Amino acid sequence: MTSTAKTIALLTDFGYRDHYVGVMKGVIAAIAPAATVIDVTHGIPPQDIAAGALLLRHSRPFFPPRTTFVAVVDPGVGTARLPLAIETRTGARFVGPDNGLLWPAAEAAGIKRIVELRSPRYRLPHVSATFHGRDIFAPAAAWLARGVALARLGPHVKNIARLDLEAGIKERAQLLAGTVIYVDSFGNLVTNLDRARVDRFVARFRQSRLSVRIRHRAPIEMRSAYGDALIGAPLATFGSFDLLEIAVRDGSAADYFAAGAGTLVTLRAER
Amino acid sequence: MTSTAKTIALLTDFGYRDHYVGVMKGVIAAIAPAATVIDVTHGIPPQDIAAGALLLRHSRPFFPPRTTFVAVVDPGVGTARLPLAIETRTGARFVGPDNGLLWPAAEAAGIKRIVELRSPRYRLPHVSATFHGRDIFAPAAAWLARGVALARLGPHVKNIARLDLEAGIKERAQLLAGTVIYVDSFGNLVTNLDRARVDRFVARFRQSRLSVRIRHRAPIEMRSAYGDALIGAPLATFGSFDLLEIAVRDGSAADYFAAGAGTLVTLRAER
Amino acid sequence: MTSTAKTIALLTDFGYRDHYVGVMKGVIAAIAPAATVIDVTHGIPPQDIAAGALLLRHSRPFFPPRTTFVAVVDPGVGTARLPLAIETRTGARFVGPDNGLLWPAAEAAGIKRIVELRSPRYRLPHVSATFHGRDIFAPAAAWLARGVALARLGPHVKNIARLDLEAGIKERAQLLAGTVIYVDSFGNLVTNLDRARVDRFVARFRQSRLSVRIRHRAPIEMRSAYGDALIGAPLATFGSFDLLEIAVRDGSAADYFAAGAGTLVTLRAER
Numbered sequence: 037m038t039s040t041a042k043t044i045a046l047l048t049d050f051g052y053r054d055h056y057v058g059v060m061k062g063v064i065a066a067i068a069p070a071a072t073v074i075d076v077t078h079g080i081p082p083q084d085i086a087a088g089a090l091l092l093r094h095s096r097p098f099f100p101p102r103t104t105f106v107a108v109v110d111p112g113v114g115t116a117r118l119p120l121a122i123e124t125r126t127g128a129r130f131v132g133p134d135n136g137l138l139w140p141a142a143e144a145a146g147i148k149r150i151v152e153l154r155s156p157r158y159r160l161p162h163v164s165a166t167f168h169g170r171d172i173f174a175p176a177a178a179w180l181a182r183g184v185a186l187a188r189l190g191p192h193v194k195n196i197a198r199l200d201l202e203a204g205i206k207e208r209a210q211l212l213a214g215t216v217i218y219v220d221s222f223g224n225l226v227t228n229l230d231r232a233r234v235d236r237f238v239a240r241f242r243q244s245r246l247s248v249r250i251r252h253r254a255p256i257e258m259r260s261a262y263g264d265a266l267i268g269a270p271l272a273t274f275g276s277f278d279l280l281e282i283a284v285r286d287g288s289a290a291d292y293f294a295a296g297a298g299t300l301v302t303l304r305a306e307r
Numbered sequence: 308m309t310s311t312a313k314t315i316a317l318l319t320d321f322g323y324r325d326h327y328v329g330v331m332k333g334v335i336a337a338i339a340p341a342a343t344v345i346d347v348t349h350g351i352p353p354q355d356i357a358a359g360a361l362l363l364r365h366s367r368p369f370f371p372p373r374t375t376f377v378a379v380v381d382p383g384v385g386t387a388r389l390p391l392a393i394e395t396r397t398g399a400r401f402v403g404p405d406n407g408l409l410w411p412a413a414e415a416a417g418i419k420r421i422v423e424l425r426s427p428r429y430r431l432p433h434v435s436a437t438f439h440g441r442d443i444f445a446p447a448a449a450w451l452a453r454g455v456a457l458a459r460l461g462p463h464v465k466n467i468a469r470l471d472l473e474a475g476i477k478e479r480a481q482l483l484a485g486t487v488i489y490v491d492s493f494g495n496l497v498t499n500l501d502r503a504r505v506d507r508f509v510a511r512f513r514q515s516r517l518s519v520r521i522r523h524r525a526p527i528e529m530r531s532a533y534g535d536a537l538i539g540a541p542l543a544t545f546g547s548f549d550l551l552e553i554a555v556r557d558g559s560a561a562d563y564f565a566a567g568a569g570t571l572v573t574l575r576a577e578r
Numbered sequence: 579m580t581s582t583a584k585t586i587a588l589l590t591d592f593g594y595r596d597h598y599v600g601v602m603k604g605v606i607a608a609i610a611p612a613a614t615v616i617d618v619t620h621g622i623p624p625q626d627i628a629a630g631a632l633l634l635r636h637s638r639p640f641f642p643p644r645t646t647f648v649a650v651v652d653p654g655v656g657t658a659r660l661p662l663a664i665e666t667r668t669g670a671r672f673v674g675p676d677n678g679l680l681w682p683a684a685e686a687a688g689i690k691r692i693v694e695l696r697s698p699r700y701r702l703p704h705v706s707a708t709f710h711g712r713d714i715f716a717p718a719a720a721w722l723a724r725g726v727a728l729a730r731l732g733p734h735v736k737n738i739a740r741l742d743l744e745a746g747i748k749e750r751a752q753l754l755a756g757t758v759i760y761v762d763s764f765g766n767l768v769t770n771l772d773r774a775r776v777d778r779f780v781a782r783f784r785q786s787r788l789s790v791r792i793r794h795r796a797p798i799e800m801r802s803a804y805g806d807a808l809i810g811a812p813l814a815t816f817g818s819f820d821l822l823e824i825a826v827r828d829g830s831a832a833d834y835f836a837a838g839a840g841t842l843v844t845l846r847a848e849r
Contacts, residue, residue: 166533
């Protein structure tokens with residue numbers, strides 16, 4: 037038995053002020069004392085499902101392959117949306133609400149099987165209407181980490197909510213346009229344009245000068261590291277997400293451009 | 308020997324900016340490397356003993372039964388208030404200052420024995436006047452997790468400071484009144500009216516319409532889940548504390564009602 | 579094999595909002611699943627190398643002796659500054675950028691050997707220009723915790739960037755002057771004047787009245803604990819750092835004095 041099967045990673049929008057995350061960890065420790073619990077983050081902007089989905093998708097490949105991820109950004113807690121667990125080809129498992137949050141990460145890992153977390157045996161005895169993280173999701177992950185088979189947690193589910201992080205990307209003629217999908221705590225603006233897509237675009241316009249713009253502001257230079265720009269100057273780079281990112285050296289691009297999630301970012305090849 | 312005897316849970320008002328919590332964990336790891344340390348939270352509002360006491364009391368039942376809780380909200384650090392350790396009937400142990408913080412949780416778990424943390428052997432060699440979390444409380448918890456008997460930490464103590472979270476509740480005729488005792492990071496207003504008390508009140512007025520009010524504002528509807536209210540609308544519900552809670556769907560009740568700890572909440576049976 | 583060789587402690591300015599710290603922990607868990615990972619803090623003010631260096635130096639002695647510290651406050655990430663690992667006489671090891679951050683802690687522990695983290699075998703396969711915490715530092719610490727010898731991580735380095743936390747201290751006649759080098763989350767102003775230096779100064783002026791001043795404001799009284807001052811009153815004390823600290827009982831000295839890092843603090847012996 038390897039320890040790597042026993043990693044549980046948590047991602048929520050619960051913040052750090054309350055005891056909510058602590059109680060989830062208490063529940064996990066009571067069921068699966070040998071599990072190693074890692075916080076991906078609990079700082080997802082409240083109820084921002086897309087931000088949670090992006091960070092979950094991006095984080096998964098850096099964790100032990102058989103990690104069980106519990107993700108809770110769940111404005112619909114207590115309503116009809118299903119609680120889910122998903123098994124993937126990489127060995128990673130995902131536990132959380134059926135609202136799109138798990139989709140991009142699970143899809144990237146290769147979905148094998150989805151179940152609804154319906155079995156009372158693998159929930160807490162009393163399930164509240166407001167805190168499924170504690171009552172349903174944490175116990176499910178702990179039982180999975182203890183070796184319970186996914187299929188025992190509840191009935192098979194065929195269709196789940198999807199979330200397309202690439203929505204809104206447009207490519208035509210000399211223009212490639214995407215949107216900011218995440219603003220990190222440094223104020224870096226992370227777009228949904230990945231390196232492969234930008235590289236293909238650039239390859240098509242090898243002879244051209246390439247400009248990156250936020251809305252219709254002055255063009256921003258591409259740099260290979262934050263430190264390559266002057267202090268206070270904006271730059272475009274492929275950050276740690278391998279997504280096109282707009283940053284300001286030692287500053288906040290979100291403040292500099294008054295930009296945030298949804299802001300248009302364009303690459304243009306100028307002949 | 309089971310791992311569940313080795314869980315240490317931390318709750319403080321130290322926040323996440325400084326190294327204070329990290330150093331406490333370093334001290335624990337140096338004494339009890341096999342202990343599993345879980346953060347309940349370090350986001351208790353600075354010096355808010357009642358908020359700490361509430362979250363500690365509420366969190367305890369979700370942790371492994373033999374967890375050692377270290378709680379530090381301690382405006383009187385360095386003065387005459389005693390440092391304590393408490394053993395309870397459930398197996399849970401509590402370590403912290405004698406200022407009421409530990410009382411509601413320990414009382415609910417059934418107090419068996421209380422000692423003053425006086426033995427120099429189970430403190431750090433140098434005890435500062437400002438950081439007993441590091442110098443007294445973390446070492447005590449670590450030694451307890453290593454199997455040292457509570458009685459060895461210091462002399463028996465008979466009377467400790469109490470804290471009544473139910474203070475201020477009034478019930479007469481058709482009125483049940485309590486107060487907000489905690490505001491969580493979502494802005495939910497948690498009162499000191501528990502479900503059993505409200506159920507008894509409701510049972511007495513089966514024929515009546517029931518209204519929940521904050522101060523003398525318009526009545527708020529009872530809902531079974533946040534998602535059952537319209538977006539932006541207030542609701543009253545039994546949240547994850549099993550205490551009556553005033554919330555706003557996808558919003559902050561604290562902002563909506565300009566309310567906080569101490570605000571009056573009333574239930575009235577209207578015949 | 580003792581567990582104490584397997585503690586990895588993390589200190590960064592990454593904050594708690596993003597997944598950056600979580601991903602570093604994922605990388606560590608994938609390489610060294612048996613390591614115990616402890617957060618010193620991730621709340622270092624962004625890019626404040628001196629604050630990080632102070633907290634690292636101060637935290638180290640409270641951790642298990644053979645802890646591997648990973649510290650990342652790294653405005654120069656992706657530029658020419660070297661990634662380092664340092665072995666010390668106490669058994670503690672330090673991993674991070676060559677910008678002074680590691681120096682005070684490593685110097686205090688007694689530097690034995692320094693290497694540049696150049697070996698591709700102990701990095702992630704793809705090294706980004708923006709996130710060496712994930713791609714270089716976390717893997718290096720995990721391999722060290724697994725028992726890989728420091729020398730295998732890369733070539734020996736002779737000179738590294740130094741950082742003098744005692745810079746700016748002046749002592750002459752009846753005056754000892756230092757500066758605030760850290761403001762904690764309670765608003766306490768931590769100076770670079772340590773207890774030994776102040777004690778020597780005091781011993782020289784045994785007959786005199788001693789006054790502590792921030793800039794040229796009214797003198798502040800020395801107290802042995804925060805609780806010894808009146809509520810709302812300022813005091814000077816040796817806090818948990820064993821450095822002279824200016825505090826306000828149940829309040830913020832930073833707000834009270836509108837002071838911060840760099841503010842002058844003087845002790846004067848008045849005959």
